[in-house]
Amino acid sequence: MRLLIVEDDEEASATMCRGLGEAGHQCVTAPDGASGLRAAQKGGFDVLVVDRMMPRMDGVTMVEELRRDGDNTPVLFLSALGEIEDRVAGLKAGGDDYLVKPYALAELVARVEALARRRETGSVQTQLRVGELEMDLIGRTVHRAGKDIDLQPREFQLLEFLMRHAGQSVTRTMLLEKVWEYHFDPQTNVIDVHISRLRSKIDKGFAKPMLQTVRGAGYRLEA
Amino acid sequence: MRAPALFRTTPFRMTLLFLALFAAGAGAFLIYIYLATAGEVNRRARAEINREVQTVNRAYVRGGVNAVNQLVIERSITDPLYVGLLMRPDGRKISGTLETTPAEPATGVDDWVSFSLSGRESVGRQIRLPSGELLFVGVDVEDQRGYVLRVARASWGAGALVLLLGLAGGVLISRRASNYMAGLSGAVSAVRAGDLQARAPLRGTGDEYDELAGGMNDMLDRIEKLMGGVRHAGDAIAHDLRTPLTRLRSRLEVALLEVEAGRGDPQGALEQALQDADDLLKTFGAVLAISRLQAAGQAPDPAPFDAGELAAGVAELYEPVCEDKGVEFLAELDPDLVATGNKAFVAQALANLIDNAVKYTPPGGAVRVRARRRSSGEVEFSVTDTGPGVPEADRARIAQRFVRLENSRSEPGVGLGLSLVAAVAEAHGGRLEITEGPGEANGFGPGLRTALVLAGS
Incomplete structure (x- = not known):
């Protein structure tokens, strides 16, 4: 993937690039909003990672400008401001996701990949399929290799999110934010328990485990 | 801040302004009264003189100059205030109370004349009889004029008195107002000088x-x-x-x-x-x-929310954790429970309470989450566990930052969970209550009951 990092702290953007490079992505950096906007307007990026506060045009203005031009490249906002209002303001300006500094590199990689994926599957789907796993979004049913799997509503949402991001790492924070819509950090690893329940339902009795734990990052659903 | 000089205070200036307006109004009123009264005195005097002239004319028609002469002599004797003079055509006196005519020129006719008769204010008019003699008819108006002047003088005196009293009142009001303001000014000065503890004195008057x-x-x-x-x-x-x-x-x-x-x-x-x-x-x-x-001091973006629904969401997040640990999980959530606040913060606070309860309850124990309306109308989220509990002496302390009791050192966490709950409670005008759980039974307990209490709506 080709990514544009718009961040005024050069050391931070260099570290980000190294980390994203390790994950197999290509990075272009811009040190402020104005040059970031110019680079983004040339196009060819899968995801833009934009810091909110920068000299010469802040991130929000830059993204607003970009959206006015009809550019829909997914944007991940980075910000030291983690308040709910700040998050809402960032998403309103045209951001697709919001990551509060400081963050783990794995979190950044997972979110960037999730954003790029979201772009590919733009059309409304009624069926999800990952390997043997099939999900009917209208009938709210799940099958694996023809076998019926009975899920609680929340487990269904959790699996839907994992299937939509199949093959990618998703972090615990992402799950808590996108499936439960909570923006806090529980002291106990509650997500692990929910995942292990889901795992016992979809993987039990099958030779190949699909729901895998990614060390230091989170989870991944593999076909 | 120095108190301003008396004449610079707002109440004093207002008093002055009011007094000036009052004085102007009263002055205009008095001048009007004076002019109107003086005019009336003049009008009456002229009417009297004109009547007298008519009487003279009638007498002349009846008996010529002699009848007029007789009338003048009669009047001079009977009326001490009578002013009249009958003269030959050349102006020499025939009879009357005057020696010479006040009219100018002496033989002029029909002019109204104001004059002073032995120090008393009088007015009069001179006419010529058909046979050529001159008659001057006058009226003494000293008494009426004097009355008007006395009224005017009394009014000016009263006006001066009012001004004086008003001024004194202004000074008094300003003094009082200055005293009130001095308290405020003093507090402001002290705060500006860096003493944030300074406060303005209250007088308890409720004004x-x-x-x-x-x-x-x-x-x-x-x-x-x-x-x-x-x-x-x-x-x-x-x-x-x-x-x-x-x-x-x-x-x-x-x-x-x-x-x-x-x-x-x-x-x-x-x-x-x-x-x-x-x-x-x-x-x-x-x-x-x-x-x-x-x-x-207050939670951002407060809005009404369904408290039962919120508790159900958080409970659902933790139920599997309990089950995994072998702890029984119960949720008793009242429907239609509306509270006002920041949903995200309240959810986080409740999560912290449940998190603590699950952490300190051994397998085989139980955790119960309740959301209900108290009889006081407040909305209460309570979490009760059957863990070892917290001695009463330590309960007030555990909501402080970074306080971790000896037996909790082995558990993960940094000791901020309850502090956050307390901060969320305070930001919503509510409170965090920490009391004893259900008591000791079968080797469990006494347990702990923590409750986030929010004002109801």
Whole structure:
């Protein structure tokens, strides 16, 4: 993937690039909003990672400008401001996701990949399929290799999110934010328990485990 | 702030303005009265003279100059205030109370004349009889004029008295107002000089000055609290981060020494350092959230929400954790329970309470979450566990930052969970209650009951 990092702290953007490079992505950096906007307007990026506060045009203005031009490249906002209002303001300006500094590199990689994926599957789907796993979004049913799997509503949402991001790492924070819509950090690893329940339902009795734990990052659903 | 000079105070200036308006109005009124009265006196005098002239004319028709002469002599004798003079055509006196005519020229006719007769104000008119004789007819108006003048003088005196009293009143009012203001000014001066504890004195009269002083004091209270909050947050963050930072640093140092000596596990050390840094950031985030809530004094974006639904969501998040641990989980959530506040903060607070309960309840125990309306109308989220509980003496302490009791040191966490709940409660005008659980039974208990109580709506 080709990514544009718009961040005024050069050391931070260099570290980000190294980390994203390790994950197999290509990075272009811009040190402020104005040059970031110019680079983004040339196009060819899968995801833009934009810091909110920068000299010469802040991130929000830059993204607003970009959206006015009809550019829909997914944007991940980075910000030291983690308040709910700040998050809402960032998403309103045209951001697709919001990551509060400081963050783990794995979190950044997972979110960037999730954003790029979201772009590919733009059309409304009624069926999800990952390997043997099939999900009917209208009938709210799940099958694996023809076998019926009975899920609680929340487990269904959790699996839907994992299937939509199949093959990618998703972090615990992402799950808590996108499936439960909570923006806090529980002291106990509650997500692990929910995942292990889901795992016992979809993987039990099958030779190949699909729901895998990614060390230091989170989870991944593999076909 | 120095009290302004008396004549510069607002009440005094207002009094002066009022007095000036009053004086102008009263003056105009008095002048009108004077002019109207003086005019009336003149009019009456002329009417009287004209009547007399008619009487003279009738007498002349009846008996010529002799009849007129007789009339003048009669009048002069019977009426002490009569003013009249009958003259030959050349102006020499025939009869009457005057020696010479006040008219100018002496033989002029029909002019109205004002004159002074032995010091008394009089008016008169001279006519010529058909046979050529002159007659001057006058009226003494001294008494009427004097009356008008006395009235006018009395009015001016009264006006002066009113002005004097008004001025004195103005001084008095200004003094009082200045005294009220001096309290406010004093407090403002003291605060400006850096004493945030200074307050304006209240007089307990409940008037607008007291209201202003009370409002100002409330404002100062709030500012002082905010300043205190900011200072405390700064101190707390500095203090709270020093310990884990020191730990991280020494671990890295030891790891480096070990690696240099050819022993040790570089990857393990890095992983440990990463974990330490994550914990540090987590602590930092929690401290910041608490400080911001405390500094703001109220939760951002409060809105009505379904408290039962919110509790159900958080309970659902934790139920599997309980089940995994072998702890029974019960949720008793009342429907149609509406509270007002910041949903995200309340959810986080409730999650912290449940988190604590699950953490300290041994397998085989139970955790119960309740959301209900109290008879007082408040909305209560309570979490009861059957863990070892907290001795009464320690309960007030555990909501303070970083307080971890001896028996909880082995559990994960940084000791900020209940502090955040307390901060959320306070920011919503509610409170965190910590009481004993269900008591001891079958080797469990006595347990702990924690409750987040919010004002109902």
